[in-house]
Amino acid sequence: MTYQRPTFKHPGLPKNNLGYTFKEYEGGLSTLCAGCGHDSISASIVEACFKLNIEPHKVAKLSGIGCSSKTPTYFLGNSHGFNSVHGRMPSVATGASLVNQELMYFGVSGDGDSASIGMGQFVHAIRRNLNMVYIVMNNGCYGLTKGQDSATADEGSKSKAGSVNMFQAIDLAGLALELGAGFVAQSFSGDKTQLIPLIEAAMKYEGFAFINVISPCVTFNNNVGSTKSYDYVRQHIEATSTIDFVPIQEEILTNYKEGDHKNIKLHDGSYVMLNKLEKDWDPGDKNSAFSALQKARDKQEILTGLIYLEENPTNLNKLLNTNSSKPLSKLTEKELCPGTKTLQIINDGFK
Amino acid sequence: MSSSIKVNDLVVKFANVNGTGSASANYLFAKAIFRMGIPVTPKNIFPSNIQGLPTWYEVRISEKGYYGRRDGIDIMVCVNPQSMMQDVKSVKTGGYFLYDNTKKLHPSFIRDDINYIGVPLMEMCNREYSDPRQRQLFKNIIYVGALTALLNIEFEVFEDLLADQFQGKEKLIAPNIKALQLGVDYIKDHYSYPLPLRVERRDLIGDKILVDGNTACGLGAVYGGATVAAWYPITPSTSVVEAYESYVKEFRVDPITGQNNYAIVQAEDELAALGMVIGASWNGARSFTATSGPGVSLMNEFLGLAYFAEIPAVLIDVQRTGPSTGMPTRTQQSDILLAAYASHGDSKHVLLFPSTPKECFEFTATALDLAERLQTPIILLTDLDLGMNDHVSDPFVWDENRKYDRGKVYDASDLDKIEKFGRYLDTDGDGIPYRTYPGTHPTKGSFFTRGTSHNEYAGYTEDGEDYVKNVDRLLLKWETAKTIVPAPDLYQANNNSKEGILFFGTSMYSAEESLDQLAEKGLKMDAIRIKSFPFNNTVENFIHSHDVVYVIEQNRDAQLKSLLVNELSIDPNKLISILNYDGMPITAYKITSNILEKSKFTIAQTANI
Numbered sequence: 005m006t007y008q009r010p011t012f013k014h015p016g017l018p019k020n021n022l023g024y025t026f027k028e029y030e031g032g033l034s035t036l037c038a039g040c041g042h043d044s045i046s047a048s049i050v051e052a053c054f055k056l057n058i059e060p061h062k063v064a065k066l067s068g069i070g071c072s073s074k075t076p077t078y079f080l081g082n083s084h085g086f087n088s089v090h091g092r093m094p095s096v097a098t099g100a101s102l103v104n105q106e107l108m109y110f111g112v113s114g115d116g117d118s119a120s121i122g123m124g125q126f127v128h129a130i131r132r133n134l135n136m137v138y139i140v141m142n143n144g145c146y147g148l149t150k151g152q153d154s155a156t157a158d159e160g161s162k163s164k165a166g167s168v169n170m171f172q173a174i175d176l177a178g179l180a181l182e183l184g185a186g187f188v189a190q191s192f193s194g195d196k197t198q199l200i201p202l203i204e205a206a207m208k209y210e211g212f213a214f215i216n217v218i219s220p221c222v223t224f225n226n227n228v229g230s231t232k233s234y235d236y237v238r239q240h241i242e243a244t245s246t247i248d249f250v251p252i253q254e255e256i257l258t259n260y261k262e263g264d265h266k267n268i269k270l271h272d273g274s275y276v277m278l279n280k281l282e283k284d285w286d287p288g289d290k291n292s293a294f295s296a297l298q299k300a301r302d303k304q305e306i307l308t309g310l311i312y313l314e315e316n317p318t319n320l321n322k323l324l325n326t327n328s329s330k331p332l333s334k335l336t337e338k339e340l341c342p343g344t345k346t347l348q349i350i351n352d353g354f355k
Numbered sequence: 356m357s358s359s360i361k362v363n364d365l366v367v368k369f370a371n372v373n374g375t376g377s378a379s380a381n382y383l384f385a386k387a388i389f390r391m392g393i394p395v396t397p398k399n400i401f402p403s404n405i406q407g408l409p410t411w412y413e414v415r416i417s418e419k420g421y422y423g424r425r426d427g428i429d430i431m432v433c434v435n436p437q438s439m440m441q442d443v444k445s446v447k448t449g450g451y452f453l454y455d456n457t458k459k460l461h462p463s464f465i466r467d468d469i470n471y472i473g474v475p476l477m478e479m480c481n482r483e484y485s486d487p488r489q490r491q492l493f494k495n496i497i498y499v500g501a502l503t504a505l506l507n508i509e510f511e512v513f514e515d516l517l518a519d520q521f522q523g524k525e526k527l528i529a530p531n532i533k534a535l536q537l538g539v540d541y542i543k544d545h546y547s548y549p550l551p552l553r554v555e556r557r558d559l560i561g562d563k564i565l566v567d568g569n570t571a572c573g574l575g576a577v578y579g580g581a582t583v584a585a586w587y588p589i590t591p592s593t594s595v596v597e598a599y600e601s602y603v604k605e606f607r608v609d610p611i612t613g614q615n616n617y618a619i620v621q622a623e624d625e626l627a628a629l630g631m632v633i634g635a636s637w638n639g640a641r642s643f644t645a646t647s648g649p650g651v652s653l654m655n656e657f658l659g660l661a662y663f664a665e666i667p668a669v670l671i672d673v674q675r676t677g678p679s680t681g682m683p684t685r686t687q688q689s690d691i692l693l694a695a696y697a698s699h700g701d702s703k704h705v706l707l708f709p710s711t712p713k714e715c716f717e718f719t720a721t722a723l724d725l726a727e728r729l730q731t732p733i734i735l736l737t738d739l740d741l742g743m744n745d746h747v748s749d750p751f752v753w754d755e756n757r758k759y760d761r762g763k764v765y766d767a768s769d770l771d772k773i774e775k776f777g778r779y780l781d782t783d784g785d786g787i788p789y790r791t792y793p794g795t796h797p798t799k800g801s802f803f804t805r806g807t808s809h810n811e812y813a814g815y816t817e818d819g820e821d822y823v824k825n826v827d828r829l830l831l832k833w834e835t836a837k838t839i840v841p842a843p844d845l846y847q848a849n850n851n852s853k854e855g856i857l858f859f860g861t862s863m864y865s866a867e868e869s870l871d872q873l874a875e876k877g878l879k880m881d882a883i884r885i886k887s888f889p890f891n892n893t894v895e896n897f898i899h900s901h902d903v904v905y906v907i908e909q910n911r912d913a914q915l916k917s918l919l920v921n922e923l924s925i926d927p928n929k930l931i932s933i934l935n936y937d938g939m940p941i942t943a944y945k946i947t948s949n950i951l952e953k954s955k956f957t958i959a960q961t962a963n964i
């Protein structure tokens with residue numbers, strides 16, 4: 005069975021600045037359950053890439069294993085994708101990103117994939133500051149293995165079968181912040197207006213950009229008592245601000261009252277525009293980001309939106325000073341092999 | 356005690372305390388013999404410890420050019436009271452025991468069948484040096500001085516060696532020379548010298564080099580064009596990436612931009628290390644990792660992914676003594692089955708078995724070619740003995756015109772020419788499909804890499820027929836691999852003995868010596884050295900053309916034999932195992948005595964053939 009979309013293209017479809025239609029950012033048909041939050045996130049990714057004028061083949065999509073990790077087949081069909089093994093996407097992304105700095109690395113993972121089996125790789129990807137977008141589609145359960153609690157399930161959250169989770173939840177956004185991720189955001193699969201600009205900004209960010217997206221599992225964790233159900237999330241969501249992404253070519257037109265908004269300039273000249281800021285929160289200040297997360301937690305609310313943005317990010321390739329003008333894959337014998345004469349000298353050193 | 360003169364045939368063993376600077380003094384001794392043109396094999400027998408436990412350094416000197424380990428210590432230099440009882444016992448009858456006689460030797464250490472040479476090392480050091488660290492370091496150099504006089508080593512050789520060693524730190528040369536001289540003088544003043552056991556300059560080294568296998572692997576990775584190295588520290592493999600690092604820092608920095616044409620990541624564990632290699636290879640770079648048994652155990656899942664999704668990867672496994680943490684600083688060849696069939700499901704991997712540093716260099720570069728040609732993991736199985744001990748080796752060679760085999764990769768113009776790209780289509784009939792690097796073409800050639808079952812177009816499939824077609828193609832690829840992996844070495848043009856001997860890796864040294872010993876006894880045997888898995892026809896023919904084949908291995912379970920039996924459907928009774936698994940390199944004595952004991956063909960019968 006293959007789940008391919010029809011390739012027929014309507015001549016009148018709108019195109020972006022690169023001349024690509026929306027369709028060219030889509031992937032195969034989803035095989036996830038109808039209503040699964042993950043599908044909405046895929047749709048947001050497609051829209052963000054279309055709007056951002058990304059060349060599809062300049063993106064490498066990577067994932068682990070899980071319903072969430074399947075989604076890279078459902079977006080960016082013209083990009084290379086890599087569905088690796090459970091929890092190990094970060095290492096594969098690390099290796100890939102070292103090779104070619106011309107590509108954008110887009111990682112997708114689940115809460116089981118990142119917060120349990122892949123926790124080690126997740127934290128080390130952050131620590132090394134990979135230049136990538138890292139999205140966790142967080143449903144508080146293991147969808148693909150039929151709904152067991154994951155490590156992000158809230159204490160007290162009730163499963164479909166009625167059992168109550170007795171363990172504390174791992175807060176991935178808080179963890180990412182603590183470990184030094186330069187871009188930390190949290191969102192909800194059902195809130196496209198917030199999620200799309202966050203993804204756009206994350207893709208333009210030249211460092212580790214993490215988005216923890218609450219993404220309800222309709223089949224196993226959408227019941228009354230679950231803190232990851234659509235209803236619960238909708239009722240408990242609180243945004244740090246509204247967010248717009250203003251690409252480099254466009255002018256900022258809207259005027260907001262002083263104190264209500266903040267524009268953050270990204271490396272390529274584009275802007276993240278934040279409006280109606282949460283009191284006492286400054287996205288450039290880590291302490292206030294921590295405290296905003298903690299306050300929301302205390303009120304049993306889910307803080308969404310941009311949480312933290314370090315304006316001068318670094319990344320692994322910069323730290324390692326790897327060739328930025330030519331991918332390592334394109335280097336030839338000339339650049340790589342020290343040659344026969346040098347080998348003679350090396351041999352002499354062992355005599 | 357015989358006093359007949361014996362030249363260039365002895366084993367000297369040093370007993371030291373770990374972390375006291377003895378390693379460089381002992382190496383200086385071995386290198387001096389090498390510089391005198393005499394075949395020499397040093398072996399470091401060290402504990403899994405940083406400071407304080409006993410450590411030994413064994414040096415075999417062999418005019419005949421035997422580089423394997425030999426039992427029987429001719430001279431024991433003991434500067435470790437902890438191990439003294441065991442060290443005294445290990446000396447051959449008629450041998451020598453050199454010790455620090457600052458304190459009188461307890462009578463329990465006295466054997467009447469060996470000779471004692473006391474040198475008051477501590478007393479001399481305390482008299483000559485005031486700094487405690489110097490007292491410790493120069494104690495080692497003094498005993499090397501004593502050996503210089505006892506064995507008749509040319510003093511000038513040390514002057515050259517020290518000049519080389521301390522380039523840029525010339526101040527250190529004189530005190531070392533002084534310490535050497537102290538040792539020489541003490542012997543000259545107190546003993547008759549040289550001993551009947553001694554060394555004499557020869558010209559048996561030629562252009563050979565003295566180097567360890569890990570350095571050779573690291574250098575091979577540089578020459579072979581590896582740009583990404585990911586690893587997690589583990590003895591005895593650590594120095595592979597360390598060597599790679601020191602060479603790339605010298606040779607791989609772009610002179611104009613100052614940027615690196617390499618990337619090295621110390622991963623969080625071996626899983627991640629191999630994941631990084633796979634990610635880098637998928638993205639078109641040549642990449643490798645180095646580890647030892649425990650790391651390979653962790654890498655299993657990823658090895659299966661790379662096998663099934665057909666992603667190149669190079670893994671250097673410097674084997675140590677297992678199982679589990681085992682004896683981490685002892686050698687073995689015991690990861691063969693683990694490596695050959697790593698990961699769940701039907702999976703098997705190409706293995707390379709280097710025997711010498713030169714082969715470590717060559718095979719690492721070859722592994723990078725093979726990985727890309729075959730789009731699969733290539734596992735280089737070396738061991739602690741080869742990796743960490745210095746070996747006299749033919750020099751490294753590199754053909755100036757050698758081109759990397761980057762395998763089957765479509766670029767943008769190739770893609771423009773084809774109708775529909777199929778990542779797993781067997782276009783050429785050799786089981787090897789074409790791949791594309793990410794970012795190659797705006798609309799063609801992208802595909803989804805997955806460890807789930809896939810059809811020829813990389814699409815997910817649960818169709819049994821598609822699945823079978825795919826895994827059968829992998830078997831065809833396996834057949835192709837047989838034709839391009841390093842071929843075995845046959846020791847004879849035509850097989851002519853009824854019994855043959857088969858070996859691989861570091862057993863080569865002692866096996867070759869054993870072949871001579873057997874021939875001396877009238878038992879001339881055909882021999883084959885295997886250099887890779889899958890086994891090709893030559894291996895199969897060799898086994899079929901002998902009644903019995905002795906398979907020499909350094910593990911308990913006869914793992915290579917199992918692989919031979921399993922892969923070539925050989926009658927197990929035909930393969931007689933000679934096994935060594937105590938953590939020390941196998942000796943020729945062990946091989947020869949076992950073969951003589953097990954051989955069905957008596958010496959007389961063989962002579963009659």
Ligand SMILES: Cc1ncc(C[n+]2csc(CCOP(=O)(O)OP(=O)(O)O)c2C)c(N)n1
Nearest residue numbers: 070071072090114115116117145146147148
């Ligand atoms: C090594 C290993 N162990 C277990 C599994 C089985 N498994 C597949 S997906 C999954 C959990 C996925 O959960 P999550 O990452 O949250 O993704 P979701 O399906 O919820 O989107 C598990 C345990 C596996 N594939 N590999």
Ligand code: SF4
Nearest residue numbers: 037040071147221222
């Ligand atoms: S099981 Fe849950 S996570 Fe998986 S596809 Fe269905 S709804 Fe989505």
Ligand SMILES: [Mg+2]
Nearest residue numbers: 114115143145
């Ligand atoms: Mg989940």
